[in-house]
Amino acid sequence: MFDLTSLVRPNIRAMKPYSSARDEFQGEAHVMLDANENSLGSAGPERFNRYPDPLQRAVKTELAKLKGVAENQIFLGNGSDEAIDLLVRLVCIPDQDSIVILPPTYGMYEVAANLNDVRIERQPLTPDFQISPEAITQIVASDAKIVFLCSPNNPTGNLLHADAIEQVLRGFRGLVVVDEAYADFAAAPSWTTRLAEFPNLVVMQTFSKAWGLAGLRLGMAFASSEVISYLNKIKPPYNISEATQQHALAALQDAPRFEQMRQQLLIGRDWLAERLPGLSIVEEVFPSDANFLLTRFRPDATAVYDYLVGRGIIVRNRTTQPGCVGTLRLTVGSPTENKELLQALQEFKEA
Numbered sequence: 476m477f478d479l480t481s482l483v484r485p486n487i488r489a490m491k492p493y494s495s496a497r498d499e500f501q502g503e504a505h506v507m508l509d510a511n512e513n514s515l516g517s518a519g520p521e522r523f524n525r526y527p528d529p530l531q532r533a534v535k536t537e538l539a540k541l542k543g544v545a546e547n548q549i550f551l552g553n554g555s556d557e558a559i560d561l562l563v564r565l566v567c568i569p570d571q572d573s574i575v576i577l578p579p580t581y582g583m584y585e586v587a588a589n590l591n592d593v594r595i596e597r598q599p600l601t602p603d604f605q606i607s608p609e610a611i612t613q614i615v616a617s618d619a620k621i622v623f624l625c626s627p628n629n630p631t632g633n634l635l636h637a638d639a640i641e642q643v644l645r646g647f648r649g650l651v652v653v654d655e656a657y658a659d660f661a662a663a664p665s666w667t668t669r670l671a672e673f674p675n676l677v678v679m680q681t682f683s684k685a686w687g688l689a690g691l692r693l694g695m696a697f698a699s700s701e702v703i704s705y706l707n708k709i710k711p712p713y714n715i716s717e718a719t720q721q722h723a724l725a726a727l728q729d730a731p732r733f734e735q736m737r738q739q740l741l742i743g744r745d746w747l748a749e750r751l752p753g754l755s756i757v758e759e760v761f762p763s764d765a766n767f768l769l770t771r772f773r774p775d776a777t778a779v780y781d782y783l784v785g786r787g788i789i790v791r792n793r794t795t796q797p798g799c800v801g802t803l804r805l806t807v808g809s810p811t812e813n814k815e816l817l818q819a820l821q822e823f824k825e826a
Contacts, residue, residue, distance in 0.1 A: 476646075476648050477648060477649075477674050477675040479674065479675075479699075479701055479702065479705075482566050482620060482648075482649060482650070483565060483566055483705060484564075484565065484566060484567070484568055487564075487565060487705065487708070487709060490708070490709075492707075492708040492709070493712050495510075495526070495529050495712040495713065496509045496510035496526065497510070497526055497527075497528060497529050497713075498529055498712070507525065510525075510526055512524050512525055512526065521718075523716075523717050523718060525717070526713055526717075527713055527715060527716055527717035527720055528720065529712050529713055529714075530707065531551045531715050531720055532546070533720065533724060534551060534715075534720050534723050534724055534727070535549045535551070537724060537727040537728070538695065538727065541727065541730075542665075542667055542697065543667070543668070544667055544670065544697055545700065547700040547703060547704070548670060548697055548698060548699065548700055548703055549695065549696075549697060549703065550695070550696040550697075550698070550703050550706045550707065550710075551693060551694070551695060551696075551714075551715050552693075552694045552695075552696065552710070552714060552715075553692050553693075553694070553714055553715065554681070554683070554692040554693065554694045555583075555654065555656060555679050555680075555681050555683075555694030555695075555696075556583050556587075556694070557694060557710070557714065558677075558679055558694055558695075558696040558706070559583050559584060559587045559623075559652075559679070560587045560590070560591070561706050561709055561710060562621060562650060562652060562677065562696075562706070563587045563588060563591050563593055563621065564591055564709065565705055565706065565709060566620040566621060566649065566650060567588075567591060567593040567620045567621070569591055569592035569593060570592050572593055572594070572619070572620045573588075573593060573594035573595065573596050573617075573618070573619040573620070574588050574593055574594075574595060574596070574619055574620060574621040574622070574623065575595075575596045575597075575598060575614055575617055575619045575621070575622040575623070576588075576595060576596075576597055576598075576622075576623050577597075577598050577599065577600050577606060577610065577622075577623075577624065577625075578597055578599050578600065578796070578797040578798070579600065579604070579628075579630055579631060579793070579796040579797045579798050579799050580600075580623065580625045580628060580629065581623075581625050581629045581654060581656075584623040596613075596617060596619055598610035598613055598614060599797055599798065600628075600631075600798065602798065603633075604628060604631040604633050604761070604798065605633075605635060605636055605639065606624075606635055606636065606639040606640075606643070611639060611642050611643060611646070614643055614646075614647055615642070615643065615646035615647055617647070618648075619649055620649040620650065621649050621650045621651075621652060622643060622647055622649065622650075622651055622652070623652045623654060624640055624643065624651065624652065624653050624654065625654040625656075626640065626653055626654070626655065626658075627655075627656075627657040627658065627660070627661050627763070627764040627765040629654075629656065629657065629765070630767075630769055630791065630793045630796060630799060630802075630804045631761060631769050631798075631799070632657075632761060632762070632763030632764060632765040632767055632768065632769050633761065633762055633763065633764055634661055634663055634764045637663070640653060640666070644673045644675065644676055645673075647675065648675075649675065650675055650677055650702075651673070651675050651676055651677070652677045652678075652679060653666045653676065653677070653678050653679070654679045655678055655679060655680050656679065656680065656681045656683070656684055657684055657764065657765035657766060658680060659684065659685035659686075659737055660684070660685065660737070660740065660741060660744070660763075660764060660765050660766050661764035661765070662764070663764070665678065665680075666678045667680075667697045670697060670698065670699065674699050674701075676698065676699075677696055677697070677698040677702060678696070678697040678698070679694065679695065679696050679697075680694070680695045680696075680697070681693070681694045681695065682694070682695070682723060682726065684766060685733065685736065685737045685740070685766070686726055686733055687733075687736055688722065688723070688726060691719045691722055691723065692719070693715065693719055693723055739810075740766050740807050743807040743808065743809075743810060743813050744763060744766060744767075744768065744807045746810075746813060747768055747805065747807060747813055747816075747817070748760055748763070748768060750817055751768065751770055751805075751817070751820070754817075754820055754821060754824075755824050756772050756773055756779060756820065756823055756824055757770060757771070757772060757773075757820075758771040758772060758773045758801065759771040761802075766806065766807045767804050767805060767806045767807060768804075768805045768807070769793065769799065769802050769803075769804050769805075770802060770803055770804075770805055771800075771801045771802045772801055772802070772803060773801070775801075776792065776794045776801045776802060776803050777792060777794060779803060779820070779823060780792045780803055782819075782823050783816075783819060783820075786819045788815065788816055788819055790803045790804060790805050790806070790816075791803065791804035791805075791806075792804075
């Protein structure tokens with residue numbers, strides 16, 4: 476049922492991609508006079524006078540080992556947001572096509588659709604934030620080009636049931652994008668392990684969360700080599716800076732530090748999840764497979780939010796999102812920050 480060639484916009488199938496200087500040359504050279512760079516060096520303490528590898532080969536080599544995929548199955552973007560935007564532009568004709576989202580979910584799917592003049596079909600999650608059988612039926616029957624499934628979901632924190640995702644993968648005729656930004660905090664295998672099984676599957680991950688590199692703005696997409704080749708065709712030529720590539724390589728070589736931080740955040744999540752329900756203003760703490768806890772407050776979540784802002788503590792007010800009335804999203808912080816948050820919430824009842 477899935478045919479990538481017919482799914483991709485005709486103008487993109489026919490277009491000739493921009494060819495950068497580094498695309499046309501590979502290997503070693505001691506005189507580089509092809510790209511109008513400054514051969515004298517760089518202002519500042521570091522040398523960044525040469526354009527970066529447009530395909531980030533060194534980073535992908537290390538990522539491929541870590542993720543168990545081929546290098547040509549990896550796309551690196553300026554955050555996951557770039558991959559989201561490029562996927563929409565790859566297959567959706569403006570003012571004609573649509574995508575499917577399952578609210579409440581990550582807001583950038585809708586932003587990318589609106590930016591590209593693409594319609595949005597909404598299939599709301601159930602009250603316990605899962606995909607209903609009715610939603611699966613509607614998605615499979617849809618002529619939309621992409622369905623975005625955020626798992627663990629943002630802002631709710633829970634994994635979507637694997638059997639529901641699999642039903643969508645087997646029945647939907649477009650791209651199925653599983654956004655795994657928070658997968659490092661979940662006790663479930665990544666959908667990257669099933670790429671060979673589903674040619675329509677795209678898995679997104681990020682360096683921003685468990686790796687602690689949000690400032691780098693580096694996102695990952697994993698898919699078939701055919702999908703990745705199209706993304707490389709339409710991306711900006713040098714979308715990942717040399718500095719970002721160097722920092723990413725250093726991070727990938729520091730796996731013990733990554734694991735230490737991940738474990739500490741999981742301990743912090745459990746610590747907060749055990750204590751928040753004991754507060755009189757907390758109505759419900761939703762189960763989380765991420766590094767945050769969606770928490771419902773009584774009687775007024777916005778009042779709690781404003782109070783925390785006044786205390787210099789910033790959380791995310793999600794009360795306007797579908798199914799999230801009265802909720803705040805609380806990111807797990809350092810042990811000190813978690814204690815400060817809990818103390819402030821304990822004192823709110825006296826305020």
